[in-house]
Amino acid sequence: MQEPLLAGESIGTAAxxxxxSRRSRIERILFVLPAFLxxxxxxxxxxxxxxxxxxxxxxxxxPPDFVxxxxxxxxxxxxxxxxAFQVTFxxxxxxxxxxxxxxxxxxxxxxxxxxxxxxxxMLLWFLPLSGIASTIxxxxxxxxxxxxxxxxxTHLGFPEQRFLNDARLVLFWLIFPGIxxxxxxxxxxxxxxxxxxxxxxxxxxxxxxxxRKIWTISLPRxxxxxxxxxxxxxxxxxxxxxxxxxxxxxxxxxxxxxRTVVMFIYQPLWGxxxxxxxxxxxxxxxxxxxxxxxxxxxxxKEDPDV
Amino acid sequence: xxxxxxxxxxxxxxxxxxxxxxERCLPHLWANWSQNxxxxxxxxxxxxNEYSPDVGTMIYRKDLIAEKGLKEPQVGWSWEEAAExxxxxxxxxxxxxxxxxxxxxxxxxxxxxxxxxxxxPPVPAQPWHWTRDITSDPRWVELADNYRKVLHxxxxxxxxxxxxxxxxxxxxxxxxxxxxxxRFNYWSMFGRPTEPTSLSAMADRVGTPYxxxxxxxxxxxxxxxxxxxxxxxxxxSYSPNQTAEQxxxxxxxxxxxxxxIGLDMTKAGIWEVAKxxxxxxxxxxxxxxxQGYEGVPGSAVDAWGQELVDRWLEIGKIPVEPxxxxxxxxxxxxxxxxxxxxxxxxxxxxxxxxxDVAAMLKKGEDDWLAAVAGFASSTSExxxxxxxxxxxxxxxxxIKTNYSEFYANRFKPFYEGKVLPNIS
Numbered sequence: 001m002q003e004p005l006l007a008g009e010s011i012g013t014a015a016x017x018x019x020x021s022r023r024s025r026i027e028r029i030l031f032v033l034p035a036f037l038x039x040x041x042x043x044x045x046x047x048x049x050x051x052x053x054x055x056x057x058x059x060x061x062x063p064p065d066f067v068x069x070x071x072x073x074x075x076x077x078x079x080x081x082x083x084a085f086q087v088t089f090x091x092x093x094x095x096x097x098x099x100x101x102x103x104x105x106x107x108x109x110x111x112x113x114x115x116x117x118x119x120x121x122m123l124l125w126f127l128p129l130s131g132i133a134s135t136i137x138x139x140x141x142x143x144x145x146x147x148x149x150x151x152x153x154t155h156l157g158f159p160e161q162r163f164l165n166d167a168r169l170v171l172f173w174l175i176f177p178g179i180x181x182x183x184x185x186x187x188x189x190x191x192x193x194x195x196x197x198x199x200x201x202x203x204x205x206x207x208x209x210x211x212r213k214i215w216t217i218s219l220p221r222x223x224x225x226x227x228x229x230x231x232x233x234x235x236x237x238x239x240x241x242x243x244x245x246x247x248x249x250x251x252x253x254x255x256x257x258x259r260t261v262v263m264f265i266y267q268p269l270w271g272x273x274x275x276x277x278x279x280x281x282x283x284x285x286x287x288x289x290x291x292x293x294x295x296x297x298x299x300x301k302e303d304p305d306v
Numbered sequence: 307x308x309x310x311x312x313x314x315x316x317x318x319x320x321x322x323x324x325x326x327x328x329e330r331c332l333p334h335l336w337a338n339w340s341q342n343x344x345x346x347x348x349x350x351x352x353x354x355n356e357y358s359p360d361v362g363t364m365i366y367r368k369d370l371i372a373e374k375g376l377k378e379p380q381v382g383w384s385w386e387e388a389a390e391x392x393x394x395x396x397x398x399x400x401x402x403x404x405x406x407x408x409x410x411x412x413x414x415x416x417x418x419x420x421x422x423x424x425x426x427p428p429v430p431a432q433p434w435h436w437t438r439d440i441t442s443d444p445r446w447v448e449l450a451d452n453y454r455k456v457l458h459x460x461x462x463x464x465x466x467x468x469x470x471x472x473x474x475x476x477x478x479x480x481x482x483x484x485x486x487x488x489r490f491n492y493w494s495m496f497g498r499p500t501e502p503t504s505l506s507a508m509a510d511r512v513g514t515p516y517x518x519x520x521x522x523x524x525x526x527x528x529x530x531x532x533x534x535x536x537x538x539x540x541x542x543s544y545s546p547n548q549t550a551e552q553x554x555x556x557x558x559x560x561x562x563x564x565x566x567i568g569l570d571m572t573k574a575g576i577w578e579v580a581k582x583x584x585x586x587x588x589x590x591x592x593x594x595x596x597q598g599y600e601g602v603p604g605s606a607v608d609a610w611g612q613e614l615v616d617r618w619l620e621i622g623k624i625p626v627e628p629x630x631x632x633x634x635x636x637x638x639x640x641x642x643x644x645x646x647x648x649x650x651x652x653x654x655x656x657x658x659x660x661x662d663v664a665a666m667l668k669k670g671e672d673d674w675l676a677a678v679a680g681f682a683s684s685t686s687e688x689x690x691x692x693x694x695x696x697x698x699x700x701x702x703x704x705i706k707t708n709y710s711e712f713y714a715n716r717f718k719p720f721y722e723g724k725v726l727p728n729i730s
Contacts, residue, residue: 057639061313061546074680079673080646142468145403146484164467165656249471253409254656255649268643273312277640 047286054280064276071280081281083256084264085288091171091244091260092237099178100233104226107188108218112210125185135246138177139164142247164248167257174244174258184229191225192218227300231293238289241266261285309543310636315350316544321557322349330565331593338626339593343541345636351541352557355564355592358492359621362418362525362533365480365495365505366487369512369519370395370402379523381620385415388526389452392462395486404462406476406485411465412453412651413644414489419449419528420716423701427724428694433682434642435690439724440671441664445716449528450654450663458658465655481508492591492618495522496610499584506584516584517611524621530711534626565594574601583609591618625708633697638684646673694729 054071056064075081106125110118141148142163153161163173195217203213219226241262244252250267252259261281269278309315322328328336335357343351364379371378376394379387392404413421425446429437440446457463464485469475473490480488481503499506509516524532542560544553562568569592576586583604590597590606597605606615647670654663683690702721705713 059312070680074640074677077680078677080649080677139468139470144466144468145464147468162656162658167653167656170467248467249409251471251645251648251652253467253471253652255653256645268645272641272643274640 050279051283053276054283056276058275058279059273060275067276071276072284075277075281075284080256080259081261081264084259084261087171087252087256087258088238088240088260088262088285091175091240091258092234094171095175095178095237095240096230096233098172098175099181100230102179103185104188104222107185107192108214110185110189111192122186122189129181131242132246134177135243139247142173164258165254167254170248170254170258174247187225187229188222191222195221227297230300231296234292234296235289238285238292310345310350313546314543316546316548316553317348317350318352318544318553318557319349321352321554324554325557325561325565327353332595334623335593335595341626341629341632344632351543352560353564353593354540354542354560355569355594355596356540356589357591357593357622359524359591359618359624362624363489363491363621364405364487364523364525365490366391366521366523367395367483367519368517368521369514370486371521372518378521379526381524381617381624382532383523383526385418385449385452385526385528389456389460389462392456392487393460396460396462398461401484403464403485405487406464406469406479407489408469408471408473408476409465409467409652409655410471410648411463411489412450412655413648414525415453415528416446416449416651418525418531418533419445420531420533420712421446422533424716424720427720428690428698428728430687430691430694430729434678435683435685435687435694437678438647438671438674440647440667444664445529446667447664450651450667454654454658454663457655467656478503481505489525492522493589495520496584496588496590499588500580500582515611517614520614522614522617522621524624529716531705531709531716532624534624569596570600570602573599577602590615591622625704627704628697628700630697633700634693635685635689639682642674642678642681644674646670646677649673691729694725698725698729 053064055066055068057067057070058064110121113121144150144160144163144165147163149163150161153159162169164170166173199217200213203217208216239262240260244258244260245263245266248254248258250263250271252263262285265278265281265285268274269281328340331339339353339357340349343349343353366379368378371391374394376391377387379391388405395404396402424443425438425440426436427439428435453463457465464476464479469479473488473494476485476488477490477494479485480490495505498504501507505520506516509519512519527533542556544556548556563572573586577583580586583606586599586602587604587606587609590609647667650666650670654661654666685693698721702713702717705717709717
């Protein structure tokens with residue numbers, strides 16, 4: 001129920017803040033408390049403990065001993081760690097370039113179609129598929145002797161491909177299936193549907209072409225969503241594990257060309273029970289991601305009017 | 307070893323004596339198990355009786371070998387004989403590749419030429435007491451080049467990253483008749499015989515008696531050496547948080563189930579349900595050497611044929627070389643991985659293009675040495691030297707006794723040139 005105006009207030013002016021009653025304050029705190037405690041115990045506490053453990057020779061059933069910067073020093077001098085970061089950055093960049101733009105374009109183009117076509121296309125393109133099951137299927141498709149893709153390539157007249165066995169192209173082949181998944185497009189479509197049609201009508205009256213309307217209306221209105229999704233894409237790309245792990249065996253073959261930092265944390269570090277080293281590398285990755293995210297969010301603000 | 311260092315395992319040494327385990331096992335299997343199951347002179351697990359000569363076995367299509375008039379492999383065969391067999395079995399028109407191995411098979415193949423021994427000289431004076439010396443011996447380049455030739459030029463070996471790092475996908479190819487030789491174990495050969503994915507089902511489908519269709523052999527040896535790292539078993543360990551009485555109860559149960567009347571009851575139960583000797587004798591290699599069971603007619607020979615049973619028993623008798631972990635104190639500090647070197651092997655297997663194998667091995671070695679600079683052993687220099695003297699003396703004696711050709715040509719120069727000067 002709308003509260004009546006107080007003396008001195010008028011429509012169009014902001015009401016002065018009111019003092020919350022004690023009960024109201026307690027109620028608000030109690031509502032937030034479960035989520036806060038959950039986040040503290042399952043989010044921040046493990047992070048704080050990880051920071052601590054990264055300075056120890058952490059062991060599962062024995063108390064850890066403080067070792068100072070030994071773990072970090074060891075990782076710093078390991079050429080494979082540098083290589084894992086290189087692979088991770090390359091994977092993230094390639095993933096964003098190849099798979100980030102496509103859902104935006106698809107969503108924009110789908111909006112131009114008749115409603116019944118749009119619904120069918122959405123159904124086909126946005127089918128929820130199990131990520132792991134898809135990954136395993138794609139692994140079979142990449143088989144160089146018996147895989148479907150080799151069959152298609154050779155019957156189209158192309159030379160035999162090495163797919164996941166090619167150290168130069170393995171990251172591309174890992175990302176390739178993602179180009180065909182338009183899942184994030186649903187979010188863009190929801191944002192596009194919220195843009196008033198009067199904006200486009202006005203642009204048409206002014207003589208704007210299709211692409212001009214996209215550039216001056218659709219993309220600026222999508223900017224907050226794009227900025228947010230790009231943040232998730234950057235973080236997700238830098239934390240990638242499951243796809244390369246399943247497709248290229250536990251060690252990121254061939255020759256570590258697909259071994260991301262998280263894969264390196266899992267194998268060989270965690271696999272050899274080098275828990276202190278694994279935690280230290282996780283902390284290093286955390287710091288890198290945090291720096292990149294802060295820089296990115298400083299440069300790219302969500303508000304299109306800024 | 308890792309589980310012990312992490313403090314996860316209870317010391318059950320007194321129970322090994324109490325249940326007279328050594329007296330009940332065949333001597334060569336007891337020697338094998340006790341070598342692989344001790345840390346710092348203590349036992350941290352109890353075996354489940356059943357074993358598999360897992361490190362270094364292959365299963366092959368005997369019928370295809372006979373069909374092509376090729377020579378059937380024997381235990382102790384060489385890599386040269388294996389390469390000829392793989393090439394002879396490859397039939398691209400029929401869609402058959404001679405052999406299929408995961409991409410990590412190349413370093414594994416090198417190990418059967420003494421790689422694990424000859425490329426790791428001890429250096430007690432350094433913080434990490436082991437180093438890697440790969441590039442001073444041209445034999446490793448030669449072996450890698452030979453393997454790549456069979457893989458990429460002859461196309462007689464199938465290796466694909468997309469098939470994963472385990473045996474499962476290669477076993478499916480073997481089952482489908484697309485590869486004729488694979489690196490599988492005894493459980494792959496005899497396990498779950500009533501299931502459609504088993505080799506028994508494959509033999510039934512083809513209509514060929516099982517012993518005529520499949521054979522087993524050790525991984526090809528090299529330079530007169532056969533790596534004998536032991537056999538696989540499924541040991542049981544116990545929590546250090548339990549009491550001695552609880553450990554005793556746990557060991558007593560395992561012993562009754564797998565070494566005593568429990569085993570007979572299990573086999574009799576399987577026979578009662580399946581009435582198929584293959585189901586009963588899907589496991590027939592036991593540390594105690596037990597072959598017959600109360601209430602069960604026949605033996606493994608009735609299920610699989612005398613030749614196959616004898617072959618697996620023969621493989622199980624490959625001498626086990628002295629294990630490093632038995633002689634040296636358990637390493638409490640983090641240890642370096644061999645990933646840098648394995649990465650180079652992975653590239654050699656994945657890329658058919660001509661490459662400078664020597665330069666790649668050098669890179670692997672350099673990367674490993676760069677990484678190892680950050681490691682320090684928990685064992686003192688003096689303790690390490692003492693353990694190294696004992697270990698290498700045992701290894702010297704073992705190799706001299708069992709592999710004289712390898713000893714004279716490969717091990718002795720290494721031992722006298724790179725080991726003794728450092729540990730004397």
